Amino acid sequence: MSELRDPNMARINTPELAKAFIDEQVKAIREQVGDKKVLLALSGGVDSSVCAALLIKAIGNNLVCVHVNHGLLRKGEPEQVIRVFKEELGANLIYVDAVDRFLDALAGVDEPERKRKIIGKIFIDVFAEEAKKLDGISFLGQGTIYPDILESHGIKAHHNVGGLPPELNFELVEPVKFLYKDEVRVVGEALGLPHNMVYRQPFPGPGLGVRCVGAITRDRLEAVRESDAILREEFAKEGLEGKVWQYFTIIPDFKSTGIKDNKRTYDWPVVIRAVNSIDATSASIEPLDYKFLARVTDRILNEVKGVNRVLYDISPKPVATIEWE
Ligand code: XMP
16 A cells, blocks of 8 residues: 555545545455454554544454553543543453553663653563463554654654564554544544543653653652643633643652741652644743743642642743653
8 A cells, every 4th residue: 555645635624524534444444354353552642542443433342452551641541541442432442550560660760762762662562462462363553643654754753762573563454544633633523532532732652751850750750640630620721721732740850948837848849831833843832821820830739749849941942842851
């Protein structure tokens, strides 16, 4: 099959066009796969979720989804994947709690690219181990999208290191590989996936691991997860959800003094980052309203354990990157 999109293919931007695409892909998947089984790593991100929903529609329980929880997901994400795919769509979903395995391997590792490599490698190991336990898998589903093909030198290719081991060397099924991100979202909505899953902000493969700066510790990781959840909740309340490219919190690996209940504390700061971008190669900061920032700060300082200070990162890319690692 050609690796380029048919130049005559219409941009999928309406529910009707999405429905026609879905019907066409369901047919194509059935033709390619027949009654064989397909394995898919389902992270809960937009691309893998839409790919999974399409495959479920086409082949039902002959799709085996594996959701690996590496402990670096955002608050509520593993639960949402299980709820949407297992309970609502009736998917054949294997949930792997690999939190300890990832966090143990990452203990004491402070070099960002080494952290990424470890996360990438263990992810593949865990996924390959699950694949080995299964009988009769013939295909590997993948949520490759068109920019991944076009930008083989782009962000994903640059960051997501490592190829697939021989035990995962199945023929690929890539039903959304000619779609742009906005089209994947329209198709996802037409498939009935929740809006917040389909329209979620970009989230790096190594997840919160690159926002817990330096060597990851469980308590700092929890503080990143909790503060991120608060920030996202407040963005939604403020009507900013979907209007800002990326917003999240970071916890650097240094402490500063504070005061609570008349006692001195020595705790971490939380950094708020909110940026706008077209393609992540450059970014400008979102000028968040001061009262909004004060409200978020108040909640973080009251609700998140182990932190005593909130900072707002106003650095554009370049010179700063979007993530801190
Ligand atoms: P930076 O920090 O390089 O990030 O300005 C640009 C975009 O890429 C995302 N990002 C990643 N995505 N794996 C990914 O899949 C990664 O390791 C990774 N690191 C950064 C980042 O969130 C931003 O959208």
